[in-house]
Amino acid sequence: MFEEGQLYAPVTREGSDVTVHLADDHPGFHDQAYRDRRNAIAAAAMDWTAGEPLPEIPYTDDEHQVWVLVAAELTAKHQRLAPTEVIEAGERIALPKDHIPQLAEVNELLAPHTGFRYQPAAGLVPLKEFYGSLADRSFWSTQYIRHSSMPLYTPEPDVIHEVIGHATTLASPRLAALYELAGQAARRCESADALEFVSKVFWFSLEFGVHREGGAPKAYGAGLLSSYGEIEEFSNADLRPLNISSMGTQTYDITHYQPILFCGESFSHVEDIVGGFFADVDDAYYEELVRESVPTG
């Protein structure tokens, strides 16, 4: 298995019992100790309220070893396949290489650079809430880590994705500004369709975006930066020019490598096109974009 999914396992609560419903092909499905810990981690996020200390997760040695292995591999890949803006942000935040950081440690490392702060999520956070909080420079993050039997694969976005993918990019003032603009866009849009459109532009930029640097495409999207396999493959995707109407309507399959990606000519080009869209979009602007993108004749 080499693909990296983006699908959160559903979480339910009955009374004090919190259950994370892993799919039957999840690497941790048959590991009861892992499942119990996943339930406890989800419960800690659900029980947390803003202003309280962030939940501390008792990771096992095996889990720390997963982080050690994957962090070393991804850091090396970033040197080759990420743009300067991301490499410098990674040096600035200097995430630990020898243990999984608690969210409080992520905040200590990240906030001094861009003011972004992490808060715990049990699993999927509703779109409006997830994106909207970016306007406050706040990032909802899961805390579980993938199963140690398959360290280079996860069917869900885990703490490696949230921290090595997102916190690294959030340590760049220019990338953090794009996240904040996306948050403001999500708050401005009132219709569900416009919000969905904004989330797709986010997906094809801050999650799976690439841009050219020195003639070669480089990955600045957190989904690529945290994927051991996909970061090596994105240059083989159909790299299309930045186009907001296409990005906002392009469908994607979260269980496979993305066959279509949108590539800026430079990071400034991404800031102009994607940042400009996030800065301007509202329900009326979205309607206009959709009308313009309907093929005529």
Ligand SMILES: [Fe+2]
């Ligand atoms: Fe993400």
